Amino acid sequence: MEAQIDQLYDTLLRVETEPSNKALLDWLENVCQRQFGLVDGLVANFIMNYDQPTMAKKLLKVLR
Numbered sequence: 001m002e003a004q005i006d007q008l009y010d011t012l013l014r015v016e017t018e019p020s021n022k023a024l025l026d027w028l029e030n031v032c033q034r035q036f037g038l039v040d041g042l043v044a045n046f047i048m049n050y051d052q053p054t055m056a057k058k059l060l061k062v063l064r
Contacts, residue, residue, distance in 0.1 A: 005059060009062055
């Protein structure tokens with residue numbers, strides 16, 4: 001799971017530096033749809049990992 005969090009984190013950093021990248025924004029909107037449960041899973045992972053500062057920081061960044 002940590003590898004996927006790292007990938008989401010890196011993707012969000014790209015969104016900040018490439019705000020005009022429509023394909024990237026469309027992909028992000030798609031994977032965040034409620035039926036995929038991504039946000040719920042990220043919240044659950046944050047609750048399980050809040051005592052690990054590096055992981056908690058990445059999760060909060062992704063959830064932001």
